[in-house]
Amino acid sequence: MITLEKITGHVFIAIILFTLYSGLATAHGKVDLDADVCVRNISGSMVHLSTYQPQYDPQAEYCTEIPKEGETLWVLDLIDQALRNMPVAVKIMRGSGASLSDTVTSLYSTDHSDGVIKGAFNLDEGQYTLFVTGEGTPPLHYEYPLRIQMTNYKDLFFSYAPYIIIFLLLALMTDKILKRRKLRS
Template identity: 75%
Template structure:
């Protein structure tokens, strides 16, 4: 009986350790480690996207769960960027497969460091380019994935649960075999 209790405690500890990383949210990290932050020559920008019609409290970056209306906010962290014209362009495709320009926004007045807007995109891959028209120009790039399943991320987030299930199955099997031997 002691071994069973030790076993269950071990499984619970393993499940807690492996699943603790899943609770980290986008909004709870430092600027330097935020995946939505881009830094070129010491000038930083931060992108946040929202779909309040689906989840009013969720904040996304480049993985947007549903197609349709998406609000975006670009934070110009550094003063140098706030003083120069900014061009924001959304292009269909990513990497070498860029094609149609979906939307272009020119912003000359953003002294508060915030530029916001919205886009309505179908599912697929897009790239959002942010260009600070200074000398030299600064270009930031955000690959956007709209309503696309990231199977790699889904697989890695399921691993702790698969391990816990396999451990429970293994220990249950050993326990049942042990009882058969005793009877």
């Protein structure tokens, strides 16, 4: 026979497990290059993009999902040594995929022996694409889709899903307990 104590114990264990669920951590930080979503790799030649908005959060580092419109600092790390010795063009265009429109800004760098190219852009809400081209033989083309101040509903759903599941489990257990108590009386 199922007792109230057993049900309460199971609910308590479920709450503890969901509280310890680490899938909610979505920070971009110290990640292996192979697993870093901000790294682009073409035939072993890698670049890494980091974006910052210190006026809103001085500690936060973003990749392609930029939370607010306005001034955004960007840093492109040329991980591959060969890229450091060739001219690199950086271009930001409005839109993505087949719906690319006008060029918002561009930069041409020939002196980046330290492997770092940096700059700033000021973009409105919407979708953009950042293109990086290493002008070697053959040329290397990297692409980063940028989303400025746009809600990513898929990530939002997955960040709240454990809480919704906990709520539904608690509601179901409470309903079952109340029905059992009603049947006993």
